[in-house]
Amino acid sequence: MLTVRAPATSANLGSGFDVFGVALGAPADVVRVERAPETTISITGAGSQYIPEDPKKNTVGAVAEALDAPARIRIDKGVRPSSGLGSSAASAAAAAVALNELYGRGLTREELVPIAAEGEALVSGEAHADNVAPSLLGGFTVVTDGGVTQVDTSIPLVACLPExxxxxxxxxxxxxxxxxxxxxxxxxxxxxxxxxxxxRNDPELVGKGMADEIVTPERTALIDGYAQVRDAALEAGATGVTVSGAGPGVLAVCHHADRRAIAAAMLDAFDAAGIESRAYQTTVGPGARLYTD
Ligand SMILES: Nc1ncnc2c1ncn2[C@@H]1O[C@H](COP(=O)(O)OP(=O)(O)OP(=O)(O)O)[C@@H](O)[C@H]1O
Ligand SMILES: N[C@@H](CCO)C(=O)O
Incomplete structure (x- = not known):
């Protein structure tokens, strides 16, 4: 049996719609695979009741098909679906790494990016790779038609996920x-x-560079309490705030010492809007990790 832990991710970062992404230190999905004559999927963990186990409807099923690698697949969700934290992508990235190893396909992490993106096409209608790329490669990624560029960095972050x-x-x-x-x-x-x-690993430049007047304003309208949460995070020291992926998660960039106060401010602001939430104090982190039992 092979086990892979693949991190949650935050795509877009405001100004990089469908292009930028970062891997988060936490949370993460864990996927276990064993060879089998046909693919079966079982799911436990955060929001598992909302995720189909039918391989034709699950991102890991699309990856198994793309790699021609049938398997018994068990997913332990650390990343709730429809979160803006790349839930569907974390499972797809983990499955891509695990099945590539299980069947000895020999593909590089970069070569697995379009394969894992097949799962995203299944759930959102388009094979955008801005979540699967950082989940596979770690760090900060730039996805274009020409391929993926990656840089390791450890920018501090707070990701706040409303219910x-x-x-x-x-x-x-x-x-x-x-x-x-x-x-x-x-x-x-x-x-x-x-x-x-x-x-440069500079939170001031990253926060400043997240501003976007094209896509983000349209999406903030879908997130109750967003303006108050953004203002609270900025007052608590965030260098920039934006919608995480497609939302409803909200991402704040900051200095390490300010993470705790920013997380508390964001939780309080959602609470004042009548919405429960949880906050992850983390940093940009590494990509999917393989464990062999
Ligand atoms: N393995 C999986 N993990 C999570 N969601 C899955 C999976 N397979 C299929 N889905 C479906 O994908 C949808 C969630 O994906 P979606 O892209 O909307 O959210 P997300 O991945 O959390 O967010 P984002 O891409 O904005 O960061 C749900 O309808 C869910 O049932
Ligand atoms: N770039 C995609 C990411 C979804 O997580 C979007 O914002 O629609």
Whole structure:
């Protein structure tokens, strides 16, 4: 049996819609695989009751099919689905690493990115790879048609997850089809600032570079209490705040010493809006890890 732990991720980071992503130190999914004549899936853990065990409807089933690697697959969910923390991607990334090893396919982590993205196509209608790439490779990733660029970094983060759900499919429906050129110019500048900040491990540059006037404002409207939570995090010292992935998770970038106060401020602000939430105080971390029993 092979076991893989694959981390939650946060995609977009505001200015990098469908391009940027980071691996989170926590939470994570754990996937165990054994060879079998046909693929079966069982699921335990966070939100498992909302996730289909039918291989044709589960991201790990799509990965098993893409790798022609049937298996008995057990998923222990650390990442709740429809969270904005790359839940479906964490399972897909873990399965890709595990099944690649189980069947000796010999693919590199980079080569597994489009395979794991097949799972994302299944659940959100598009094979966007901005969650599976950081879950497989760790650190900060930039996904383009030309491939994936990755840099290791350890920027401190707080990811706050409210007890509401926003499906990626619904959140993609509000993305505007057109943008004004001045907003595009601003967003390109912010994205470049953010990327430099990641390379320099500088939370000030990363936070500043998350600003985005094109996609983020449309999505914040889907998250009750977002404005209050953002303001509370900024007051508590966050260098930048944005929607995590497609939401409803909210991501704050900060200095290490401010994480606790920011987490408390975000939890209180959601609470004041009548919404329970939990906060992960973490950093950008490593990618999927394989264990052999
Ligand atoms: N292995 C899996 N883990 C989690 N969700 C899955 C899995 N397989 C299928 N799904 C389905 O995918 C949907 C959740 O995926 P979605 O992309 O909406 O959320 P997410 O991965 O948490 O968020 P985001 O991509 O915005 O970070 C749910 O409908 C869930 O049932
Ligand atoms: N880039 C995707 C990520 C979903 O997690 C989106 O925002 O729709």
């Amino acid at each position: 509401i759900t926003v499906s990626t499919r619904d959140a993609r429906a509000v993305v505007p089809e057109h943008a004004r050129m001045d907003n595009v110019v601003d967003t390109v500048g912010n994205a470049a600032t953010l990327a430099v900040g990641m390379a």
